[in-house]
Amino acid sequence: MVTIRLTNSKSRKKEDFAPIDPANVRMYVCGPTVYDRAHLGNARPVVVFDTLFRLLRHVYGAEHVTYVRNFTDVDDKINAEALRRQKAGSPGTLEELIHGRTEETIAWYHADMDALGALRPTFEPRATEFIAQMIAMTEGLIASGHAYAVDGHVLFRVRSYKDYGKLSGRSVDDMIAGARVEVAPFKEDPMDFVLWKPSSGQEPGWASPWGKGRPGWHIECSAMAHELLGESFDIHGGGLDLQFPHHENEIAQSACAHPHGDFAHYWLHNEMLQVEGKKMSKSLGNFFTVRDLLDQGIPGEVIRFVLLMTHYRSPMDWTAEKARQARDTLLGFIELTRGVEPVDPDPLVLEALADDLNTPAAIARLHALRKANQGAALLASARLMGLLSFQPTVSSLAWGQHDEKHDQLANEIARKWAALRGNRDFAAADELKNLAAEAGVELQATKQAVGQGALAKLKENFDPVKLEALR
């Protein structure tokens, strides 16, 4: 069996991966807060951990891997959006508007991540479905002296957990020294964080021993991970920005609530994403969602490929040039693998992925397979990485709008063009070629018999009406 090696943030070292139970490998990844469309930065961990999920399924068997990714559907931003809608005149109670907003966002999220070729996790729990477990866990933490209730708030006593700060390499004293922590008057210690907080007025809330309120963000993940994966599980993933405080707090809560378990054995963090060399932000005007890119005609597969071109632990930059390169590369792969039946993935691709998910090295190997004309191995290897799962019937550049009818039409024109060239009627051939170009179809001569000596490529912006007219 292949040995997977992963860089564990806990030890800051690359370690051999040894699951607690090879018959049930368990992974938890922090999912989105569902208040709006997922932006490109959200897509990176999704694609990274999807690739890991696929690798684990390949190595341990698809039915022996459990992957949990939550939806945080309790949040101020969701409430704010619902309130905004109510003020704008939307019908329904605030609660209904909140529910509507989260349902809508989850549907968007699924559609967008599906487009990136990400498999659905085994479980996608919603925070609101596990409130009882969060309350129970919070009660337990109070009983064991790790938390305290004040004025409807429950706070975790950070000083009660000696290893606090270990994951992110911070000491509590250092943090307080340079801190800009706002100290609420009811806190015993500035570092203490909220497990439960009161809900005021219309805000969504649940009955609890401390009055109507809602859970703190960190306890959500701890409770859901415990409920679905147990006291100890294998991998916990997320973006590097979550390492502190979110993951640190998760560890503290879970370790104190379940002293016999040891929570996650391997912590994985993906680096952040930039756009054209700068942090993606609304103020810089370089903020965009996955849906924006899909709507521009960039296939989800191309977005996925770009994300995999950089190792997950390096910061990565999204550029239009990379998208162009990724598209051209994938087209080359598609041409070689069309009509081919996949065999086993290439051992060197597997080896690269097993080496701390070295996707750039895996892609380099994909290039080598293409060069060696190993279409079957290329297809299988690409699919292991979540690529080439769908194949256009012609070398269509228009992944998004591609359809059978226009592919057929493009092929027909290619044959016509090949026939004219065969008759050495170059004036007519050139004219057809120019007309085709205007319709958004690029005609190319080929040596192979594909399209009988010619290949038609549908561009992203092809014009169906003009194409039809070429018949």
Added chain:
RNA sequence: GGCGGGUUGGCGGAGAGGUUACGCAGCGGAUUGCAAAUCCGUGAAGACCGGUUCGAUUCCGGUACCCGCCUCCA
């Protein structure tokens, strides 16, 4: 201020203490009605300064610059 990460050829981007990364672009050639595509070949790197070593881009120290987190943004 505290903590962490990074700096590789024109661009993107890996691994390895000594042997070709790879891709894109460039250049040369083959092929071609013209193109495109394809194929073959090819130049090009390791922020800076020291140290360890027979030998460092790879290890250690320092400097500069960049980035992230410390604020419920992945």
